Amino acid sequence: MGYEDFTSRFAEARTQYNVMALVGNGFDIQVLSGLGAPTDTRYESFYHFLKYRKFEPTNLILEQMESLQAAGAENWSDVENAIETLRSDGGVPAGQIVADVRKIQREFASFLDQVATPDVLSRLGDIAVARESTINSYMEFLGDIEDADEYHKMKLTQRVDIGDIFNFQFINFNYTTLLDDFVYLDQEQFDPHPHRWSDRNINFHPNPRGHSDARERASFYMVANLISDVVHPHGVQYTPRSLLFGIDEADGDARTLSKPYWAQNKVKYEALFPESDLFIIFGCSLGATDRWWWRAIIDGLRANGDADLILYWRRGAHDATLTADELRTRFSDAAGYGADAGMLALLREKMRVVLYDDSSERAWLNTNSLTAPSWVLP
Template sequence: MMREAKKSFDKENRVYENWSDFEWQLIRGIDAGYSLSDLNSDLEELQYNFAEFLNDIVSVDILKEINYYASEAKSASAMTLFKDFLGDLSKEDLARISFAKQGKDYEDQNGINHYTLFNWTFLNFNYTMIFDNFINLNKSIYDTRPHMSAHTNLTFHPDPNNFRVKKYVKESGFPIDSKVFFSSYLVSSINHPHGLKEIPSSMLFGFSNVNQLSKKFKDSEVKNFLKPYWFQGTTKYQRLLNNADLFIIFGMSLGATDSWWWYNVTQQLLKNQSKELIVYYYYEPGGQIDCKKIVLEKLIKCLTCEQVQRLYELTNNIVREQILEIEDKKRSIIEALKAKVFVVPFNDSTELKICKF
């Protein structure tokens, strides 16, 4: 089963199709009764084949071009992300999102104002350094201390499209014809929970929990394929999620094989009144679709999958009534999430603040 996936990365034949499907091939292989030992050996070989494939694709020229768009182009895309990302929200969503609300003064922790610290932590699930190059705060676009009299290093725009300029003028005293900004602090860091191509053995492929298999297995039996086991989700990332005020998902499919992340983000939203989520959802142009409905259904699917797994861990017996109880809660959970989740639909023709390529 996994050997079929390995063939997709045959360098000599340049066959690169279906590269994202091998996690489901792995699940199908386990369900079909393939030897776990053989599958693990195939997966280890696949890590190196995939790293070779990525090295072929992500050339120095690609990284140079990314760096140009991020720093040397007039748009200064990386800084646009940090300064103007709220400009991707619709007028209605900007009015609703609590993250954009202005505090009474710079000491008010319930809103943004001058001297607010924006501490970005990026979790890059890509195995390459492409996004790292894009988001890198290099000397051509960023100064850690641009002012002699203050340590602030970011001009943040809470309303980049001037949707609510009158409200901000009233609260802050800015002139009516000026774009509102806050003199703020910026720090950022980036992590690769699923590994890097430069370290092929660190690249994680697999699934989130044993409930995604049709046959019953103990965690210990398939732990080589359990991604949360190896990226140590609870130990390394739970505190990070606990401390976040705003989650932003960009460039990910909200797939079931990564449901550990979506479950924990959704739990944060449901348990904490002030936490919110922005999801960038790519759609093909020409069709009329309800992007927010699709996103909410994906989150609920991952939430349900992880909850069923937790029931199995607690009772060692998934009772039908308990599963049905979870299903009954879906409607109320969706209603609760509607107020906390903001969806930015986009396609290739959309100009985004967060990623201006």
Template sequence: MEYSDYLDAYRNHNSSVEKFLVSKNDTSLEINQQHNIMVLVGNGFDIDLLQRYGTQKIDGRNVLTIYQDFFKECMLAMGKDENKDNEVILDFVNSIFFKELKKRYKNRDKNWADFESWLPEITNNYTIKELSDGLNSLQSCFSFFLDFVVNRDVKHIINQIAQQRKTNLAIRSLSCFLKDLSEEEYKTLFFPRTTAYKDIFNYLFVNFNFTNLLDNYIYLDKNAFDIHRDKYDIRNFQFYPNPKSCPTIYKGRTNTKWINESTSWSSILHTRVIHPHGQQSIPRSLLFGADDESLEKNRRESRFDKEYWTRYSIEYEKLFSQTQLFIIYGSSIGESDKWWWKEICSRLAKNYGSYPSAELIVYSYRKKFDKNAFVKKYVKDSKERIRVSNRIHVREYNNSDQNVFLSFKS
């Protein structure tokens, strides 16, 4: 998989609609540069949304797409003989994964519900059949759980919120996300200096969630977004390079020496969402597993390795060399997805100090993000750690309403 080269597409007038606009209205097709932005989104986004708009309850609070709530729902469902899905649930509660969950829950283990973190520990305790059958039953049962939590009422609510035209949350997220950075972080960010009029902003969302809640939120429908909004120009998007009016001299690609919150680049926008770990709408695609070196030793254990099934290097490795800006949002940045963090760090270490060097923005929820620990874990060469650390910018927040990016505050 590679980023599409929209520069050539537009310059060659590949679209029949654009050919018509050019011939009839003397439309401008001048395009300068393409910016590839990879956004990696974890379960924090779904949790935030369901806490606000979820319809199912446990102990008076909304049920979330987390393993703790999944376990509790399975326990509750066991006593409901009339449950139509009882066979699927019983199949799972008789599996080794449910037994391990229950044991760790009773022992009050710290990560009792995060079976992906302790999966490598139990591979030698069971047969391949027991482990495979357990994962299959987990897959089926979790699919039912997702349909229960992310039901049609929730989908309708998020659809209504996302399609509001006056305060379109998706457009605001994509155009003004730099407003979330502090002045100190913004001053050291190289990305806005590379942007200018007539650029293409190409967003690739890597959705680690099984649900399509993010897809719904970010989808640019015809009422909120017109791909040809101007009769005489194909540009359809305004990007704000300094939406917070940070007091810094702007030495970029244009002749503008100073930009502020009113400055915007008339540009072109593209978005795409991928689900490397499967989607709720395709139950058998849900991927559970770990990303651990111990699982790579032989074929027996590699069957429970995420990278083995997703073929990360084949499917996604090429994307990193073409990415200019990475954004991590709503993710615990844990070991189960460490392949992604290693690839990001590898990219940050290259072309340091000059374009097209890459950068990373991390949204850290209710805790301080330890850049040094992150870099030390995923960058082997000690000489590269300082340069990688300098390319990481952190946004700490306690509530998504404090953000512009992927928030629900209109």
């Protein structure tokens, strides 16, 4: 089953654009850092939580994390990397791994309860409302495409028109509801029916930076309609047994460790990809354990000739010189295609890359900026 069609629910709706936004742990880390939280949702923080709690030292996952740490592995604290290593290199039966993963699952839920507290959620919501960060994410994100050539390569910018519907489907890979809180269309920022006669409820900014030769000028906002929803394919904090830790698709006994299997990805989400007009990836590490999603995005780009992809990547100390093409290669590799020339050509055509740091002006999911982007008009 694909996206729900809302065109008949609005008067004179023209076209519905389905936007699939995939959001990873980078978002939660950004939020908690901005709020000055004492800890965050990194696996390394969870490891220290386990040690503080004197968690079962013979747990296979914890043992593997410590073994990788001793070996100097860069991602030693990654729970899912530990699971994959146990399965592929350690020869440990899947059933034995599953039993210890369930113990980790319960501990991680307790850990999150101490990190993503009701107070944190309330403070995040207050900030989103005060700075209008939520509605700016939805309406102003095209301003994040700074380069005019990259902007003009997008199909969406050539298609959107007055009266269109923007249907956002957030795929929240995080177990917390920090993202759910931030993108919630509250009564301060959004009115579902603000006009007496027209049911159009938003003003979308199609060319925020005023790129030359664009269809619209910088000052133009088009009235349109907005729908938004959030799903948690890997579980949610307040249901501890729903939290999924594991590997990508697998056969045989290893299937019991597969996240796509337990999340029922093919049944619930596969049909969405060919109907998606825009994919946005934010805060994701592009790990192999989520390869199903990266391959499905590529399948969606192939199936829908008008589909676009925007990848946001925060530049850290270790990748300050990273380029857009290097990230396209990294995404291709994460999807299992390596440096395939045809795949890289497809990504150069379809994929826009937004490289940013903490000082960058940005509209999309920016929880920390004190002011709206300069292109947002009153």
